[in-house]
Amino acid sequence: MVRRNPERRAALLDAAIEVLSREGARGLTFRAVDQQAGVPAGTASNYFANRDEMLTQAGDRVYERLEPDEALVAAGREGPRDRARVTELLHALVDRVADFPTGFLALLELRLEATRRPELREVLTRRIRTDLDLNVSQHLESGLPGDATTVVLLYLALNWLIVERLTLPDLFTQEQRQELVTVLVDRLLAGQPDGVPADGER
Structure with missing residues (x-):
């Protein structure tokens, strides 16, 4: 199942980080993350239940990379x-x-x-x-x-x-x-x- 692909999830969170840094929190949408990651529309929504979950996991991901x-x-x-x-x-x-x-x-x-x-x-x-x-x-x-x-x-x-x-x-x-x-x-x-x-x- 695609939701269980940790590499894809990490790539989406990395894309979310890029969107946040460029567009700010208001610009962080599933569509923007899909475009940044270069994946089909709807991919991010398969991994994150909502925008709040994506924000929260992006916070964890920044510290993983640091x-x-x-x-x-x-x-x-x-x-x-x-x-x-x-x-x-x-x-x-x-x-x-x-x-x-x-x-x-x-x-x-x-x-x-x-x-x-x-x-x-x-x-x-x-x-x-x-x-x-x-x-x-x-x-x-x-x-x-x-x-x-x-x-x-x-x-x-x-x-x-x-x-x-x-x-x-x-x-x-x-x-x-x-x-x-x-x-x-x-x-x-x-x-x-x-x-x-x-x-x-x-």
Whole structure:
């Protein structure tokens, strides 16, 4: 049965993300998703009971695509455990998220819709809480300097920096954005000791 094809469902949700980023939540219709995905009319309606369900699942899908793979996570555990390494990892994080601009812009649209749709708000709250908790635990386990509050503050600041980069790209130059990340880390971690040495550096 076509409804059970996970690859087709993922492709439709990816199309929904593209529509959301380009047309906004009001432009997200079954027809628009079918056209974006290049599938026959009526395909999306075979996979999603209604528009609310498609919005909710699109919220989950954005976070699936933003999750780093195991190789990237493993690479983050390598190297020294100092402020310079934190800065390097955060620059890479900002670039990785910004490299999926339609996903981040779709997520902004979904957040606005979540103020009017309790089920969508519940999904986004759960996904973002899980993502934030994972970032905190990975940071603490890594031995990098900074505590849980530091991670939350970096999350809040970097999210808005990415918003500015994607919605008002001429507000700051690339050099200014990089400098802001560096200064942010320096000020948040000022006075905090570096973490444990990396393996082989003891």
